[in-house]
Amino acid sequence: MTAARTILHVDMDAFYVSVELLRHPELRGQPVVVGGTGGRGVVAAASYEARAYGVHSALPSSRARRLCPHAVFLPGDHALYAEVSVRVMERFKTFTPLVEPLSLDEAFLDVTGARRTAGSGEDIAAAIRAGVLEGEGLVCSVGVAPSKFLAKLASQAAKPRAGRPGQPPRPGPGVFVVRPGAELAFLHPLPVSALWGVGPATLAKLQGIGVATVGDVARLPEAAMVARLGEAAGRHLHQLSLAIDHRPVVPDQVPKSVGHEETYPHDLHRREDLDRELVRLADATARRLRRASLAGRTITLKVRFGDFRTITRSSTRPAAVDSARAIGRVARALLEEIDVSGGVRLLGVSVTRFEPPGGHQLTLEPEDDDAWSEAEAAVDRIRDRYGSAAIGPAVLAGPDGLKVKRRGEQQWGPQDPS
Numbered sequence: 001m002t003a004a005r006t007i008l009h010v011d012m013d014a015f016y017v018s019v020e021l022l023r024h025p026e027l028r029g030q031p032v033v034v035g036g037t038g039g040r041g042v043v044a045a046a047s048y049e050a051r052a053y054g055v056h057s058a059l060p061s062s063r064a065r066r067l068c069p070h071a072v073f074l075p076g077d078h079a080l081y082a083e084v085s086v087r088v089m090e091r092f093k094t095f096t097p098l099v100e101p102l103s104l105d106e107a108f109l110d111v112t113g114a115r116r117t118a119g120s121g122e123d124i125a126a127a128i129r130a131g132v133l134e135g136e137g138l139v140c141s142v143g144v145a146p147s148k149f150l151a152k153l154a155s156q157a158a159k160p161r162a163g164r165p166g167q168p169p170r171p172g173p174g175v176f177v178v179r180p181g182a183e184l185a186f187l188h189p190l191p192v193s194a195l196w197g198v199g200p201a202t203l204a205k206l207q208g209i210g211v212a213t214v215g216d217v218a219r220l221p222e223a224a225m226v227a228r229l230g231e232a233a234g235r236h237l238h239q240l241s242l243a244i245d246h247r248p249v250v251p252d253q254v255p256k257s258v259g260h261e262e263t264y265p266h267d268l269h270r271r272e273d274l275d276r277e278l279v280r281l282a283d284a285t286a287r288r289l290r291r292a293s294l295a296g297r298t299i300t301l302k303v304r305f306g307d308f309r310t311i312t313r314s315s316t317r318p319a320a321v322d323s324a325r326a327i328g329r330v331a332r333a334l335l336e337e338i339d340v341s342g343g344v345r346l347l348g349v350s351v352t353r354f355e356p357p358g359g360h361q362l363t364l365e366p367e368d369d370d371a372w373s374e375a376e377a378a379v380d381r382i383r384d385r386y387g388s389a390a391i392g393p394a395v396l397a398g399p400d401g402l403k404v405k406r407r408g409e410q411q412w413g414p415q416d417p418s
Contacts, residue, residue: 004180006121008109009143009151016045017103031071044076048169053163066101097248125175145178154178155375183243188215217241259350260284267306267343268346282328294354295320301334302348320355
Protein backbone atom coordinates (compact mmCIF):
# COMPACT_ATOMS: atom_id res chain seq x y z
CA MET A 1 0.00 0.00 0.00
CA THR A 2 1.38 3.41 -0.97
CA ALA A 3 2.06 5.69 1.96
CA ALA A 4 0.01 8.89 2.06
CA ARG A 5 1.64 12.03 0.71
CA THR A 6 2.40 14.96 2.99
CA ILE A 7 1.46 18.23 1.33
CA LEU A 8 1.84 21.64 2.96
CA HIS A 9 0.08 24.82 1.99
CA VAL A 10 1.90 27.83 3.44
CA ASP A 11 0.00 31.11 3.44
CA MET A 12 1.52 34.33 4.74
CA ASP A 13 -0.77 36.18 7.14
CA ALA A 14 -1.86 39.57 5.71
CA PHE A 15 1.40 39.52 3.75
CA TYR A 16 1.46 42.99 2.18
CA VAL A 17 0.31 44.64 5.39
CA SER A 18 2.80 42.62 7.47
CA VAL A 19 5.69 43.69 5.22
CA GLU A 20 4.61 47.31 5.52
CA LEU A 21 4.46 47.05 9.31
CA LEU A 22 8.12 46.05 9.36
CA ARG A 23 8.98 49.54 8.11
CA HIS A 24 6.07 51.23 9.91
CA PRO A 25 6.05 49.51 13.33
CA GLU A 26 4.21 52.48 14.80
CA LEU A 27 1.09 51.27 12.93
CA ARG A 28 0.89 47.90 14.68
CA GLY A 29 -2.51 47.29 16.21
CA GLN A 30 -4.18 49.82 13.94
CA PRO A 31 -6.48 49.15 10.97
CA VAL A 32 -4.10 49.30 7.99
CA VAL A 33 -5.09 48.93 4.34
CA VAL A 34 -2.63 48.43 1.47
CA GLY A 35 -3.50 48.97 -2.18
CA GLY A 36 -4.59 51.67 -4.58
CA THR A 37 -5.23 54.84 -2.61
CA GLY A 38 -6.89 56.77 -5.44
CA GLY A 39 -10.58 56.94 -6.19
CA ARG A 40 -10.32 54.00 -8.60
CA GLY A 41 -8.03 51.90 -6.43
CA VAL A 42 -8.78 48.54 -4.87
CA VAL A 43 -7.64 46.94 -1.62
CA ALA A 44 -4.68 44.55 -1.94
CA ALA A 45 -4.60 43.53 1.72
CA ALA A 46 -6.06 44.57 5.04
CA SER A 47 -4.84 44.03 8.56
CA TYR A 48 -7.03 41.92 10.80
CA GLU A 49 -7.97 45.10 12.67
CA ALA A 50 -9.31 46.52 9.39
CA ARG A 51 -11.02 43.26 8.46
CA ALA A 52 -13.11 43.63 11.61
CA TYR A 53 -14.88 46.50 9.84
CA GLY A 54 -15.58 44.45 6.71
CA VAL A 55 -12.55 45.57 4.69
CA HIS A 56 -11.07 42.82 2.52
CA SER A 57 -8.93 42.36 -0.58
CA ALA A 58 -10.41 43.36 -3.96
CA LEU A 59 -12.81 45.79 -2.24
CA PRO A 60 -12.86 49.25 -3.87
CA SER A 61 -10.71 51.60 -1.82
CA SER A 62 -13.53 54.15 -1.72
CA ARG A 63 -15.79 51.56 -0.11
CA ALA A 64 -13.06 50.60 2.37
CA ARG A 65 -12.73 54.24 3.44
CA ARG A 66 -16.44 54.40 4.15
CA LEU A 67 -16.37 51.18 6.18
CA CYS A 68 -13.32 52.21 8.19
CA PRO A 69 -12.71 55.97 7.95
CA HIS A 70 -9.92 55.90 10.55
CA ALA A 71 -7.88 53.23 8.75
CA VAL A 72 -4.36 54.05 7.56
CA PHE A 73 -4.14 53.62 3.77
CA LEU A 74 -0.73 52.80 2.28
CA PRO A 75 0.14 52.51 -1.41
CA GLY A 76 1.20 49.04 -2.51
CA ASP A 77 4.91 48.39 -3.13
CA HIS A 78 4.96 45.35 -5.41
CA ALA A 79 8.74 45.41 -5.87
CA LEU A 80 9.32 45.15 -2.13
CA TYR A 81 6.76 42.36 -1.69
CA ALA A 82 8.31 40.42 -4.57
CA GLU A 83 11.78 40.78 -3.01
CA VAL A 84 10.56 39.43 0.33
CA SER A 85 8.62 36.66 -1.42
CA VAL A 86 11.74 35.42 -3.20
CA ARG A 87 13.53 35.04 0.13
CA VAL A 88 10.57 33.25 1.70
CA MET A 89 10.26 30.82 -1.23
CA GLU A 90 13.99 30.08 -1.04
CA ARG A 91 13.54 29.24 2.63
CA PHE A 92 10.83 26.74 1.69
CA LYS A 93 13.25 25.08 -0.73
CA THR A 94 15.61 24.25 2.13
CA PHE A 95 13.03 21.64 3.15
CA THR A 96 12.07 20.29 -0.29
CA PRO A 97 12.70 21.14 -3.95
CA LEU A 98 9.01 20.51 -4.63
CA VAL A 99 7.72 24.04 -4.05
CA GLU A 100 4.86 25.36 -6.20
CA PRO A 101 4.25 29.09 -5.67
CA LEU A 102 0.66 30.18 -6.21
CA SER A 103 1.32 33.89 -5.69
CA LEU A 104 3.78 36.07 -3.82
CA ASP A 105 2.38 34.98 -0.46
CA GLU A 106 1.41 31.32 -0.76
CA ALA A 107 2.82 28.03 -1.99
CA PHE A 108 2.35 24.28 -1.93
CA LEU A 109 5.18 22.07 -0.70
CA ASP A 110 5.44 18.30 -1.09
CA VAL A 111 7.50 17.21 1.94
CA THR A 112 6.80 13.49 1.64
CA GLY A 113 10.46 12.81 0.91
CA ALA A 114 11.65 15.01 3.76
CA ARG A 115 9.84 13.17 6.55
CA ARG A 116 12.75 10.80 7.23
CA THR A 117 15.23 13.63 7.88
CA ALA A 118 13.04 16.57 8.95
CA GLY A 119 10.24 14.85 10.87
CA SER A 120 6.50 14.76 10.37
CA GLY A 121 4.56 17.24 8.30
CA GLU A 122 3.55 18.99 11.49
CA ASP A 123 7.20 19.23 12.57
CA ILE A 124 8.21 20.67 9.20
CA ALA A 125 5.34 23.16 9.28
CA ALA A 126 6.40 24.37 12.72
CA ALA A 127 10.01 24.69 11.56
CA ILE A 128 8.91 26.74 8.52
CA ARG A 129 6.87 29.09 10.68
CA ALA A 130 9.77 29.56 13.10
CA GLY A 131 12.25 30.14 10.28
CA VAL A 132 10.08 32.70 8.47
CA LEU A 133 9.45 34.56 11.73
CA GLU A 134 13.12 34.59 12.68
CA GLY A 135 14.43 35.39 9.20
CA GLU A 136 11.81 37.86 7.96
CA GLY A 137 9.83 38.93 11.01
CA LEU A 138 6.67 37.63 9.33
CA VAL A 139 4.00 35.13 10.39
CA CYS A 140 2.56 32.41 8.18
CA SER A 141 -0.13 29.77 8.59
CA VAL A 142 0.42 26.21 7.40
CA GLY A 143 -2.03 23.48 6.44
CA VAL A 144 -0.82 19.88 6.41
CA ALA A 145 -2.76 17.18 4.56
CA PRO A 146 -2.45 14.28 2.10
CA SER A 147 -3.54 16.45 -0.88
CA LYS A 148 -3.29 19.99 -2.20
CA PHE A 149 -7.01 20.65 -1.88
CA LEU A 150 -7.15 19.64 1.78
CA ALA A 151 -3.87 21.39 2.62
CA LYS A 152 -5.24 24.70 1.34
CA LEU A 153 -8.40 24.31 3.40
CA ALA A 154 -6.29 23.37 6.41
CA SER A 155 -4.19 26.52 6.13
CA GLN A 156 -7.39 28.56 6.31
CA ALA A 157 -8.26 26.75 9.54
CA ALA A 158 -4.79 27.63 10.87
CA LYS A 159 -5.18 31.39 10.35
CA PRO A 160 -6.05 34.14 12.81
CA ARG A 161 -9.55 35.60 12.70
CA ALA A 162 -10.66 39.20 12.85
CA GLY A 163 -12.27 40.17 16.14
CA ARG A 164 -15.00 42.71 16.67
CA PRO A 165 -14.38 46.29 15.59
CA GLY A 166 -11.83 47.85 17.92
CA GLN A 167 -10.82 44.47 19.35
CA PRO A 168 -7.58 42.56 18.64
CA PRO A 169 -7.73 39.60 16.24
CA ARG A 170 -8.31 36.11 17.55
CA PRO A 171 -5.14 34.02 17.12
CA GLY A 172 -5.26 30.82 15.11
CA PRO A 173 -3.35 27.60 15.78
CA GLY A 174 -0.73 28.48 13.14
CA VAL A 175 -0.54 24.85 11.97
CA PHE A 176 -3.57 22.72 11.20
CA VAL A 177 -3.18 19.04 10.32
CA VAL A 178 -5.63 16.84 8.42
CA ARG A 179 -4.33 13.35 9.13
CA PRO A 180 -4.70 10.39 6.79
CA GLY A 181 -8.00 8.68 7.55
CA ALA A 182 -9.57 11.86 8.94
CA GLU A 183 -10.07 13.62 5.60
CA LEU A 184 -13.85 13.18 5.36
CA ALA A 185 -14.45 14.07 9.00
CA PHE A 186 -12.71 17.38 8.36
CA LEU A 187 -14.18 18.02 4.93
CA HIS A 188 -17.83 17.03 5.06
CA PRO A 189 -19.09 19.58 7.64
CA LEU A 190 -17.67 22.47 5.59
CA PRO A 191 -20.01 24.63 3.48
CA VAL A 192 -20.20 23.57 -0.16
CA SER A 193 -18.59 26.87 -1.16
CA ALA A 194 -15.31 25.45 0.24
CA LEU A 195 -15.00 23.25 -2.86
CA TRP A 196 -12.72 24.64 -5.56
CA GLY A 197 -14.86 25.72 -8.49
CA VAL A 198 -18.00 26.62 -6.54
CA GLY A 199 -18.69 30.24 -7.42
CA PRO A 200 -21.97 32.15 -7.03
CA ALA A 201 -23.66 30.55 -10.07
CA THR A 202 -22.68 27.00 -9.15
CA LEU A 203 -23.61 27.62 -5.52
CA ALA A 204 -27.10 28.72 -6.55
CA LYS A 205 -27.56 25.57 -8.63
CA LEU A 206 -26.47 23.35 -5.76
CA GLN A 207 -28.64 25.17 -3.23
CA GLY A 208 -31.54 24.63 -5.61
CA ILE A 209 -31.31 20.89 -4.98
CA GLY A 210 -30.83 21.24 -1.22
CA VAL A 211 -27.03 21.03 -1.09
CA ALA A 212 -25.53 23.03 1.78
CA THR A 213 -22.37 21.18 2.85
CA VAL A 214 -19.58 19.23 1.20
CA GLY A 215 -21.04 16.13 2.81
CA ASP A 216 -24.29 16.74 0.97
CA VAL A 217 -22.38 16.61 -2.33
CA ALA A 218 -20.64 13.38 -1.31
CA ARG A 219 -23.95 11.73 -0.54
CA LEU A 220 -25.38 12.56 -3.96
CA PRO A 221 -24.81 10.12 -6.82
CA GLU A 222 -22.18 11.41 -9.20
CA ALA A 223 -24.74 11.19 -12.00
CA ALA A 224 -26.92 13.72 -10.18
CA MET A 225 -24.02 16.19 -9.98
CA VAL A 226 -23.26 15.69 -13.66
CA ALA A 227 -26.90 16.23 -14.58
CA ARG A 228 -26.98 19.44 -12.56
CA LEU A 229 -23.58 20.94 -13.44
CA GLY A 230 -22.34 19.18 -16.55
CA GLU A 231 -19.80 16.42 -17.09
CA ALA A 232 -16.55 18.19 -16.13
CA ALA A 233 -17.78 20.28 -13.20
CA GLY A 234 -20.04 17.57 -11.80
CA ARG A 235 -17.32 14.90 -11.73
CA HIS A 236 -14.70 17.34 -10.44
CA LEU A 237 -16.77 18.53 -7.49
CA HIS A 238 -17.99 15.06 -6.61
CA GLN A 239 -14.41 13.77 -6.46
CA LEU A 240 -13.30 16.68 -4.29
CA SER A 241 -16.20 16.02 -1.93
CA LEU A 242 -14.73 12.53 -1.41
CA ALA A 243 -11.27 14.05 -0.75
CA ILE A 244 -9.95 12.66 -4.06
CA ASP A 245 -7.22 14.96 -5.36
CA HIS A 246 -4.15 13.36 -6.93
CA ARG A 247 -2.62 16.51 -8.40
CA PRO A 248 1.12 16.72 -7.80
CA VAL A 249 3.04 19.71 -6.53
CA VAL A 250 4.65 21.12 -9.67
CA PRO A 251 7.62 23.49 -9.23
CA ASP A 252 8.80 25.94 -11.91
CA GLN A 253 5.56 26.10 -13.83
CA VAL A 254 5.57 28.08 -17.06
CA PRO A 255 3.04 30.94 -16.83
CA LYS A 256 0.01 30.72 -19.10
CA SER A 257 0.20 34.41 -19.99
CA VAL A 258 2.42 37.43 -19.53
CA GLY A 259 1.06 40.95 -19.63
CA HIS A 260 0.39 44.29 -18.00
CA GLU A 261 -2.67 46.43 -17.51
CA GLU A 262 -3.34 49.80 -15.98
CA THR A 263 -6.34 51.66 -14.60
CA TYR A 264 -6.17 55.41 -15.21
CA PRO A 265 -7.16 58.14 -12.75
CA HIS A 266 -9.28 59.72 -15.50
CA ASP A 267 -10.73 58.15 -18.63
CA LEU A 268 -8.53 58.46 -21.73
CA HIS A 269 -10.22 59.65 -24.91
CA ARG A 270 -7.44 60.72 -27.26
CA ARG A 271 -5.89 58.16 -29.60
CA GLU A 272 -2.40 59.59 -29.07
CA ASP A 273 -2.68 59.08 -25.32
CA LEU A 274 -3.86 55.51 -25.79
CA ASP A 275 -1.10 54.80 -28.32
CA ARG A 276 1.48 56.04 -25.83
CA GLU A 277 0.05 53.75 -23.15
CA LEU A 278 0.19 50.81 -25.56
CA VAL A 279 3.90 51.49 -26.07
CA ARG A 280 4.43 51.41 -22.29
CA LEU A 281 2.46 48.19 -21.86
CA ALA A 282 4.09 46.44 -24.82
CA ASP A 283 7.57 47.50 -23.68
CA ALA A 284 7.00 46.08 -20.18
CA THR A 285 5.36 42.90 -21.47
CA ALA A 286 8.19 42.19 -23.91
CA ARG A 287 10.77 42.80 -21.19
CA ARG A 288 9.14 40.19 -18.95
CA LEU A 289 8.90 37.71 -21.81
CA ARG A 290 12.60 37.97 -22.59
CA ARG A 291 13.59 37.71 -18.93
CA ALA A 292 11.59 34.47 -18.72
CA SER A 293 12.96 33.21 -22.09
CA LEU A 294 9.44 33.10 -23.49
CA ALA A 295 7.83 34.17 -26.75
CA GLY A 296 4.15 33.97 -27.67
CA ARG A 297 1.99 33.93 -30.76
CA THR A 298 -1.27 35.43 -29.45
CA ILE A 299 -1.46 39.11 -28.43
CA THR A 300 -4.58 40.15 -26.51
CA LEU A 301 -5.81 43.68 -25.94
CA LYS A 302 -8.09 44.39 -22.97
CA VAL A 303 -10.16 47.58 -22.83
CA ARG A 304 -12.43 48.68 -20.00
CA PHE A 305 -14.58 51.70 -20.71
CA GLY A 306 -15.77 54.38 -18.32
CA ASP A 307 -19.06 52.53 -17.79
CA PHE A 308 -17.09 49.39 -16.70
CA ARG A 309 -17.95 47.52 -19.88
CA THR A 310 -14.92 45.35 -20.69
CA ILE A 311 -13.93 43.79 -23.99
CA THR A 312 -10.94 41.82 -25.26
CA ARG A 313 -9.59 41.44 -28.75
CA SER A 314 -6.87 38.98 -29.82
CA SER A 315 -4.67 38.32 -32.83
CA THR A 316 -2.47 35.27 -33.43
CA ARG A 317 0.74 35.64 -35.40
CA PRO A 318 2.32 32.92 -37.54
CA ALA A 319 5.48 33.02 -35.36
CA ALA A 320 6.09 33.65 -31.66
CA VAL A 321 7.36 37.10 -30.67
CA ASP A 322 9.05 38.71 -27.67
CA SER A 323 9.60 42.14 -29.24
CA ALA A 324 7.89 45.26 -27.91
CA ARG A 325 7.66 46.61 -31.45
CA ALA A 326 5.83 43.52 -32.71
CA ILE A 327 3.52 43.33 -29.69
CA GLY A 328 2.74 47.04 -29.81
CA ARG A 329 2.04 46.96 -33.53
CA VAL A 330 -0.54 44.19 -33.14
CA ALA A 331 -2.13 45.82 -30.07
CA ARG A 332 -2.42 49.14 -31.88
CA ALA A 333 -4.10 47.47 -34.86
CA LEU A 334 -6.59 45.85 -32.51
CA LEU A 335 -7.31 49.17 -30.80
CA GLU A 336 -7.94 50.90 -34.12
CA GLU A 337 -10.97 48.65 -34.60
CA ILE A 338 -12.53 49.80 -31.31
CA ASP A 339 -14.59 52.94 -30.70
CA VAL A 340 -12.94 54.66 -27.74
CA SER A 341 -14.86 57.93 -27.94
CA GLY A 342 -16.65 57.16 -24.68
CA GLY A 343 -13.37 57.02 -22.76
CA VAL A 344 -11.08 54.22 -21.64
CA ARG A 345 -10.77 53.43 -17.94
CA LEU A 346 -8.33 50.51 -18.22
CA LEU A 347 -5.98 49.24 -20.90
CA GLY A 348 -4.15 45.91 -20.92
CA VAL A 349 -1.82 43.95 -23.18
CA SER A 350 -0.94 40.27 -22.74
CA VAL A 351 0.78 37.49 -24.68
CA THR A 352 -0.14 33.77 -24.67
CA ARG A 353 0.45 30.57 -26.68
CA PHE A 354 4.10 30.36 -25.78
CA GLU A 355 6.69 28.68 -27.94
CA PRO A 356 10.47 28.46 -27.54
CA PRO A 357 11.98 31.81 -28.60
CA GLY A 358 14.45 32.02 -31.43
CA GLY A 359 12.45 30.26 -34.14
CA HIS A 360 11.61 32.32 -37.18
CA GLN A 361 9.03 31.63 -39.86
CA LEU A 362 9.31 33.50 -43.14
CA THR A 363 6.26 35.62 -43.94
CA LEU A 364 5.21 38.17 -46.54
CA GLU A 365 4.88 40.91 -43.90
CA PRO A 366 6.92 43.98 -44.87
CA GLU A 367 8.20 44.62 -41.33
CA ASP A 368 11.27 42.73 -40.21
CA ASP A 369 11.66 42.62 -36.42
CA ASP A 370 15.09 40.97 -36.36
CA ALA A 371 17.00 44.24 -36.13
CA TRP A 372 14.60 45.53 -33.50
CA SER A 373 15.05 42.34 -31.48
CA GLU A 374 18.80 42.97 -31.43
CA ALA A 375 18.21 46.56 -30.34
CA GLU A 376 15.85 45.47 -27.55
CA ALA A 377 18.42 42.93 -26.36
CA ALA A 378 20.89 45.80 -26.04
CA VAL A 379 18.27 47.82 -24.14
CA ASP A 380 17.82 44.86 -21.77
CA ARG A 381 21.54 44.86 -21.01
CA ILE A 382 21.52 48.58 -20.27
CA ARG A 383 18.49 48.26 -18.00
CA ASP A 384 20.02 45.31 -16.17
CA ARG A 385 23.00 47.48 -15.34
CA TYR A 386 21.49 50.93 -14.82
CA GLY A 387 17.83 50.34 -14.00
CA SER A 388 14.56 50.13 -15.89
CA ALA A 389 14.25 53.89 -16.40
CA ALA A 390 17.75 54.30 -17.88
CA ILE A 391 16.58 53.80 -21.47
CA GLY A 392 13.32 53.23 -23.28
CA PRO A 393 11.01 54.37 -26.09
CA ALA A 394 11.35 58.08 -26.84
CA VAL A 395 7.59 58.57 -26.78
CA LEU A 396 7.65 57.79 -23.03
CA ALA A 397 10.14 60.57 -22.23
CA GLY A 398 8.87 63.61 -20.37
CA PRO A 399 10.01 66.40 -18.03
CA ASP A 400 10.39 63.89 -15.19
CA GLY A 401 12.31 61.33 -17.25
CA LEU A 402 11.12 58.06 -18.77
CA LYS A 403 7.70 56.90 -17.70
CA VAL A 404 8.23 53.17 -18.10
CA LYS A 405 5.85 50.55 -16.81
CA ARG A 406 7.17 48.55 -13.85
CA ARG A 407 5.85 45.16 -12.81
CA GLY A 408 3.24 45.52 -10.09
CA GLU A 409 2.85 49.26 -10.70
CA GLN A 410 -0.82 50.21 -10.44
CA GLN A 411 -1.66 46.57 -9.83
CA TRP A 412 -4.31 47.78 -7.42
CA GLY A 413 -5.36 50.86 -9.34
CA PRO A 414 -4.10 54.46 -9.42
CA GLN A 415 -2.72 56.10 -6.32
CA ASP A 416 -3.96 59.34 -4.79
CA PRO A 417 -1.85 62.07 -6.49
CA SER A 418 -1.51 63.87 -3.17
